[in-house]
Amino acid sequence: MLRTHLIVQTARDRGYAKVMMGESLTRVAIKLLTNLSLGRGAFLAVDTGFTDQRHGDVMVVRPMRDYTAKEIAFYNHFFSIPTVIVPPLFTKHREKPSIHQLVERFLLGLQEEFPSTISTVYRTGEKLSPEPAKASSESQRCLLCLCGLDTDGEEELALEPTLILEEPAAGVESKAAYIPLLCYSCRLTFKELGPLDTLPPYVRAEGQRRIRRAEMEHDQENQESSKS
Ligand SMILES: [Zn+2]
Structure with a gap:
């Protein structure tokens, strides 16, 4: 990939x-x-x-x-x-x-x-x-493989809790925040991945941008619902 x-x-x-x-x-x-x-x-x-x-x-x-x-x-x-x-990467x-x-x-x-x-x-x-x-917008594509997200309706995947348990830190820098941006297969790969530093910087930057935008949209919705 x-x-x-x-x-x-x-x-x-x-x-x-x-x-x-x-x-x-x-x-x-x-x-x-x-x-x-x-x-x-x-x-x-x-x-x-x-x-x-x-x-x-x-x-x-x-x-x-x-x-x-x-x-x-x-x-x-x-x-x-x-x-x-x-040749493909060799393992022991x-x-x-x-x-x-x-x-x-x-x-x-x-x-x-x-x-x-x-x-x-x-x-x-x-x-x-x-x-x-097919994905209609950029945010509906997987962060890593750029395929349209296939995870509609199965948000509560079994691997999510295990990810959250591993990490005390929350917010933009937490691994759990990246999960909704990935497709099913990349979630599995991501779970095996070490700390976030192992991601290429451009992938991280894009991921953080999307997480912040999702947070902003969420806040706006909250404000609007509290006004009305
Ligand atoms: Zn993917």
Whole structure:
């Protein structure tokens, strides 16, 4: 997520309107299942679709998502195209390093015996439409992943009390104040996150701005109701 922020920001600085990602069919299928397990089901279409317009001025496209990793590897080999591979972050656990690697191992293992596995997962993802996760205003977007908030009507999530217990400080600087600004999946990530200092400064600044605005609106409503 933060890497996408960085790429989009670089594109803005250089004045590019589109960013092309190199995600292959294999990687899209793995991402589909990973995101599903991470609670990002509502944003599957935005996270893996051909176009991703959630950043507004910079559009992210995934032109390679129709080709499997194998096809791309063969193409690069026959036309001797140099390749760069960015490995995912490594952890010390060997058995179950992360949900992402677990899903990757599962899918690739299944693919060996049933060669249509990955394309089946991919086709299923293809049928999803990005419409449900649309946000009408800036404040209805998740602070971290910029998707339309999917948390309507389930405000009292089980993880909220645990967050509040951990922290005595209240107000703009408390972790609990950030919770309503995040989507379901980012709330889970946020819960695992350490202190607020670990957030990038621009995310914190935006979060504080939104919290203050929400407080001001709340105060205004209170004043109006007390007048009438
Ligand atoms: Zn989010």
